[in-house]
Amino acid sequence: MNGLLTDDQRSALEEFRAFADAEIAPHADPAHRAQRTEPAVVKALADTGWMGLAIPAEYGGLGRDAVQLGLLAGELGRACSSIRSLLTVHTMVAHAIGRWGSREQRERWLPRLATGELTAALAVSEPGAGSDMAAVATALTREGEGWRLDGHKKWITYGETADLLLVVGRSAEGPTAVLVERGTPGLRTALITDLIGIRASMTADVWFDGCAVPGENLLGRPGLGVSHVAGAALDLGRYTVAWGSVGILDACLAASVDYAGRREAFGAPIKEHQLVRRMVSTMYADRQAARLLCLEAGRLRDARDPGALAAASTAKYFASTAAVRAASDTVQIHGANGCGPDYPAQRLLGDAKVMEVIEGSTQLHQTGLAEYAFQESARARRPHADAVTADAVRRDR
Amino acid sequence: MATDAKARIAHYLSGFFPVTDLKDDDDLFALGFVSSMFAMQLVTFVEHEFDVVVENEDLELDNFRSIGALEAFVGRKLAATAAS
Ligand SMILES: Cc1cc2nc3c(=O)[nH]c(=O)nc-3n(C[C@H](O)[C@H](O)[C@H](O)COP(=O)(O)OP(=O)(O)OC[C@H]3O[C@@H](n4cnc5c(N)ncnc54)[C@H](O)[C@@H]3O)c2cc1C
Numbered sequence: 001m002n003g004l005l006t007d008d009q010r011s012a013l014e015e016f017r018a019f020a021d022a023e024i025a026p027h028a029d030p031a032h033r034a035q036r037t038e039p040a041v042v043k044a045l046a047d048t049g050w051m052g053l054a055i056p057a058e059y060g061g062l063g064r065d066a067v068q069l070g071l072l073a074g075e076l077g078r079a080c081s082s083i084r085s086l087l088t089v090h091t092m093v094a095h096a097i098g099r100w101g102s103r104e105q106r107e108r109w110l111p112r113l114a115t116g117e118l119t120a121a122l123a124v125s126e127p128g129a130g131s132d133m134a135a136v137a138t139a140l141t142r143e144g145e146g147w148r149l150d151g152h153k154k155w156i157t158y159g160e161t162a163d164l165l166l167v168v169g170r171s172a173e174g175p176t177a178v179l180v181e182r183g184t185p186g187l188r189t190a191l192i193t194d195l196i197g198i199r200a201s202m203t204a205d206v207w208f209d210g211c212a213v214p215g216e217n218l219l220g221r222p223g224l225g226v227s228h229v230a231g232a233a234l235d236l237g238r239y240t241v242a243w244g245s246v247g248i249l250d251a252c253l254a255a256s257v258d259y260a261g262r263r264e265a266f267g268a269p270i271k272e273h274q275l276v277r278r279m280v281s282t283m284y285a286d287r288q289a290a291r292l293l294c295l296e297a298g299r300l301r302d303a304r305d306p307g308a309l310a311a312a313s314t315a316k317y318f319a320s321t322a323a324v325r326a327a328s329d330t331v332q333i334h335g336a337n338g339c340g341p342d343y344p345a346q347r348l349l350g351d352a353k354v355m356e357v358i359e360g361s362t363q364l365h366q367t368g369l370a371e372y373a374f375q376e377s378a379r380a381r382r383p384h385a386d387a388v389t390a391d392a393v394r395r396d397r
Numbered sequence: 398m399a400t401d402a403k404a405r406i407a408h409y410l411s412g413f414f415p416v417t418d419l420k421d422d423d424d425l426f427a428l429g430f431v432s433s434m435f436a437m438q439l440v441t442f443v444e445h446e447f448d449v450v451v452e453n454e455d456l457e458l459d460n461f462r463s464i465g466a467l468e469a470f471v472g473r474k475l476a477a478t479a480a481s
Pocket of ligand 1: 089121122123124125129130131132154155156157158195197198203354357358359360361362363364367
């Protein structure tokens with residue numbers, strides 16, 4: 001992959017890798033068991049400035065490109081999917097504010113999100129609305145100059161600790177996004193424990209009981225909370241989850257290769273058994289393919305190419321499903337040790353499975369990818385715009 | 398130039414709508430199902446194709462409703478960029 005990166009991207013990757021190995025990986029298994037992220041780990045990440053890696057420099061971020069953001073998500077994902085999910089939800093909210101926020105909103109929130117002084121979470125899902133985001137029922141009613149918020153959000157990653165929540169509720173105009181600060185009277189959160197994966201992700205139930213939201217906290221136009229605000233956030237979330245899944249593939253490959261070289265059965269290291277090698281081969285090829293899809297998605301994103309959305313969806317679909325295959329084989333290669341608490345294999349399997357559910361489930365991506373395929377084909381069948389234009393110009397003469 | 402912008406918009410939209418000839422004033426949002434990412438795809442297309450920035454204030458549905466509306470919107474954005 002290194003040949004496909006610029007010098008800046010390559011040296012950033014080295015920094016991300018060293019940090020993930022030193023500061024994040026040692027905490028992954030204890031955090032998984034304790035079902036909590038220690039604040040010190042969040043602080044270590046914030047101290048690097050990388051919570052604001054992709055936030056524009058004029059708002060206090062590092063203004064780095066999408067490829068570098070992906071590389072960071074990949075390295076954090078290799079070390080600990082919970083911490084990677086913190087980066088994901090935090091950058092989704094920052095991106096939505098940067099994309100659709102007013103200048104005042106950007107100036108107010110982005111510098112503090114960039115330093116990690118504030119952490120953010122995205123609250124769309126509800127007990128009755130997941131894939132179908134437009135079905136959210138949390139009520140946003142106008143009250144004076146502002147809004148009143150009533151409802152229940154569920155499965156909110158880092159919802160237990162976030163200082164700022166981007167909430168999509170329903171107003172008279174339809175799905176509508178607002179920013180809600182921790183400490184708002186009527187806001188209550190409770191940690192959800194015993195998840196299958198990203199167990200340290202401080203995922204929470206969030207209740208709003210008559211919360212007063214000031215008018216200036218409306219993000220984007222009323223009615224466009226799903227199509228534009230969550231849409232922009234989700235596109236970036238898919239991208240970093242895809243990279244996080246590449247990180248899981250990296251971790252699976254490293255664990256499997258190491259274990260298969262050390263464990264002996266029938267008088268030989270198990271890596272000598274062809275059926276074990278087959279699992280490693282598939283994992284290796286999947287990792288290479290997933291990484292290339294992610295790089296392509298990053299490159300298109302940096303070029304602001306409209307094809308970036310389809311590329312992010314393709315990368316997320318492929319990388320997350322490949323991560324589940326790889327993690328399942330990693331457990332298999334580890335035998336009973338893969339099922340037990342002394343090796344990371346079972347953590348990787350649970351984390352990988354969550355990647356298939358969040359940021360658009362596998363089935364939603366499958367449906368969407370077919371749609372992209374039909375779009376491409378329909379455009380290819382029509383004369384290209386240049387030809388249309390040439391015809392029109394001839395006609396106009 | 399105007400015809401050029403219209404042709405480029407029409408070509409892009411032809412991917413989304415299975416009608417042979419999309420008319421200038423056909424209401425895109427009334428034509429039926431478009432994918433959940435359509436709105437963001439359209440915004441990204443307009444920004445990339447015409448090198449403009451779509452702001453929150455621009456998100457009037459009327460700017461995005463039809464080929465004709467999109468062409469007029471792009472024309473206004475380009476004129477504003479040229480003037481500034
Ligand atoms: C650990 C974790 C963290 C999360 N973090 C967040 C967060 O930070 N913020 C947030 O807002 N949400 C979060 N979520 C929620 C997540 O976004 C939803 O779980 C996801 O959108 C799927 O929704 P659902 O669970 O309601 O499943 P459903 O939408 O009920 O889907 C159930 C099944 O039906 C399938 N299905 C649904 N519709 C279709 C269709 N049209 N065609 C084919 N199959 C279909 C799905 O693929 C799935 O297999 C999190 C979830 C988990 C598990």
